[in-house]
Amino acid sequence: MFHFNTLPPLSLYLHFPWCVRKCPYCDFNSHELKGAIPEAAYVEALLNDLEEELPRVWGRKVITVFIGGGTPSLLSPEALDRLLAGIRARIALSPEAEITLEANPGTAEQQRFAEFRAAGINRLSIGVQSFNDEQLRRLGRIHGRREAIHAAEMAHRAGFDNFNLDLMFALPEQTLAQAREDVATAIALEPTHLSYYQLTLEPNTVFHHQPPPLPGDELMWAIHQQGQQQLAAAGYHQYEVSAYARQGWQCRHNLNYWQFGDYLGIGAGAHGKITEPQRQRYLRRWKVRHPHEYLAAAGAHRLAGQSEPDAAEALFEFMLNALRLAEGFPESLLSEHAGMPLTVAEQPLRRAQATGLIEWQAGQIRPTALGYNHLNTLLELFLPDNATN
Numbered sequence: 479m480f481h482f483n484t485l486p487p488l489s490l491y492l493h494f495p496w497c498v499r500k501c502p503y504c505d506f507n508s509h510e511l512k513g514a515i516p517e518a519a520y521v522e523a524l525l526n527d528l529e530e531e532l533p534r535v536w537g538r539k540v541i542t543v544f545i546g547g548g549t550p551s552l553l554s555p556e557a558l559d560r561l562l563a564g565i566r567a568r569i570a571l572s573p574e575a576e577i578t579l580e581a582n583p584g585t586a587e588q589q590r591f592a593e594f595r596a597a598g599i600n601r602l603s604i605g606v607q608s609f610n611d612e613q614l615r616r617l618g619r620i621h622g623r624r625e626a627i628h629a630a631e632m633a634h635r636a637g638f639d640n641f642n643l644d645l646m647f648a649l650p651e652q653t654l655a656q657a658r659e660d661v662a663t664a665i666a667l668e669p670t671h672l673s674y675y676q677l678t679l680e681p682n683t684v685f686h687h688q689p690p691p692l693p694g695d696e697l698m699w700a701i702h703q704q705g706q707q708q709l710a711a712a713g714y715h716q717y718e719v720s721a722y723a724r725q726g727w728q729c730r731h732n733l734n735y736w737q738f739g740d741y742l743g744i745g746a747g748a749h750g751k752i753t754e755p756q757r758q759r760y761l762r763r764w765k766v767r768h769p770h771e772y773l774a775a776a777g778a779h780r781l782a783g784q785s786e787p788d789a790a791e792a793l794f795e796f797m798l799n800a801l802r803l804a805e806g807f808p809e810s811l812l813s814e815h816a817g818m819p820l821t822v823a824e825q826p827l828r829r830a831q832a833t834g835l836i837e838w839q840a841g842q843i844r845p846t847a848l849g850y851n852h853l854n855t856l857l858e859l860f861l862p863d864n865a866t867n
Contacts, residue, residue: 479789480817482755486739488535489542489731490565492524493745494550495769498584501618502684503677507747507767508548516773517557523773525564527744527765527780532568534752535742539570542731543577545599551581555593562598576640576730578603583621583629591636601729602641603673604629609663610656613649616690617677630667640727642671647705648698649677650690657701658708665712670727674705675720719802719853736799737807738815746772758817759786790862792816793823797860801853806836806844826859835859 496515497508543565545558553561558579565571578601579594581587591602606626608614614622621629633641643664647657664672676698679686693701706716714722718736721729734741740760743750747767753760763784766772772780787795796816800807809820827843830836835849835856849856858864 479822480758480760480792481813481819482753482758482817484814485538485753485755486737486815487541487734488538489544489734489739489741490528490540490569491731491741491743491745491748491750492543492545492550492561493743493748493765494520494545494547494553495746495772496552497547497549497582498552499618499620502688503617503680505680505683506548509769511552515552517553519773520769521557521561521564523775523780524561524744525568528565528568528742530779530781531742531744531750531752534754535569535740539572540565540575540742541572542575542734543571544580544731545578546580546603548580549582549587549605550579551584551587551590551594555590555597558594558599559597576601578642578729578731580605581629583625588625588629588632591632591638595636595638600638600640602633602638603644604633604641604669605644606630606664607644607646608649609660610649613652613656616650617646618684627663627667630669634668640670642673642729643667643669644673644675646675646677647701648693650692652693652701654697654700654704658704661705661708665708665714671721671723671729672709672714673720674709674722676702717804719850733803736803737811738796738799753817755817760792760817761786789818789822793818794857794860794862797823798857801836801845801849801856804844804850806842809841809843823860826864830856830859 493507495507495509496511498511500508500510577599579599580603582605607617607619609623609626611622630643645660645664679689709722713724716722717728721732740753741750743763743765746765746769748765750763751760752763761784764782765780766775766782796812800811812818812820812823827838831838834846837844837846845856
């Protein structure tokens with residue numbers, strides 16, 4: 479069923495699994511620090527992990543790098559410099575590669591921003607979440623409003639002309655006025671990009687087991703719409719469900735995910751997707767999750783598992799990503815990045831079009847406003863049991 483004439487773009491994701499404190503809403507693979515960071519050992523493990531993946535991507539160029547976590551800005555600039563130099567020595571990076579580092583607004587980390595920039599980081603993603611001190615306390619954050627504002631100011635001073643602020647809404651007992659103030663404060667700090675997303679109670683988190691008092695559905699919707707209007711009025715275009723950017727400043731790394739590109743997943747618990755045209759397939763691969771077990775695998779294979787999606791699974795995964803984009807995708811993307819002809823998706827696409835969930839014009843498929851507001855309903859049409867019925 480798969481037929482790849484070309485290879486999709488390739489990105490690189492590196493996971494740093496430690497943070498100062500585990501937030502009660504967080505379901506990422508992050509672990510509270512117990513003592514010093516094993517920097518040298520972890521950087522060496524990342525580079526060895528990358529070397530183990532290289533045979534799958536010989537001759538390919540990396541267009542974006544994303545260092546996420548956890549809190550990777552806890553790494554010293556020297557460690558980041560060694561890491562980036564080691565990556566460049568092993569795989570070709572595009573000269574225009576977007577290289578993002580996730581950072582928290584802690585004072586010590588802010589002092590390192592200029593050194594991160596000198597090491598080769600050209601984009602920051604700062605996990606602010608809120609500018610309200612009480613909300614930050616409830617979210618278990620270790621910074622306050624002042625540190626959050628100062629972090630954005632320090633990013634500007636350090637020469638980052640491209641940085642993102644993460645901002646949550648529908649926080650415990652959040653009012654419409656509080657949400658408006660959060661967005662207004664973020665806009666005033668002039669980031670190029672804003673991730674504006676709803677607090678959700680994920681399984682295996684403290685908040686899931688001890689739910690905080692969240693706004694009701696009507697207030698939650700009002701907060702969401704208000705934020706969208708504020709961001710649009712300030713020149714931030716919503717290009718994905720929870721991503722807003724000034725013209726030309728979309729996150730290229732995340733775009734590659736949503737457009738079903740390939741990516742290497744390096745680090746404890748990291749996931750990757752790699753196309754193998756010689757075998758007419760693509761693989762999902764994931765690494766050993768716990769950082770101590772990951773480090774203990776030094777010199778050995780760190781792969782925890784892999785799977786080979788079939789055509790039905792691949793179609794759903796493609797739509798799960800591509801339909802998150804406000805502009806949707808060109809018809810050709812399905813064959814170019816997923817190796818499948820458009821005919822495999824035609825039945826559910828026609829049903830979505832007939833029910834007003836998508837527009838399909840001039841070779842472009844995009845969700846309508848109705849489809850965007852009911853994205854789960856739209857995506858259900860492409861579930862393996864539904865797509866061919």
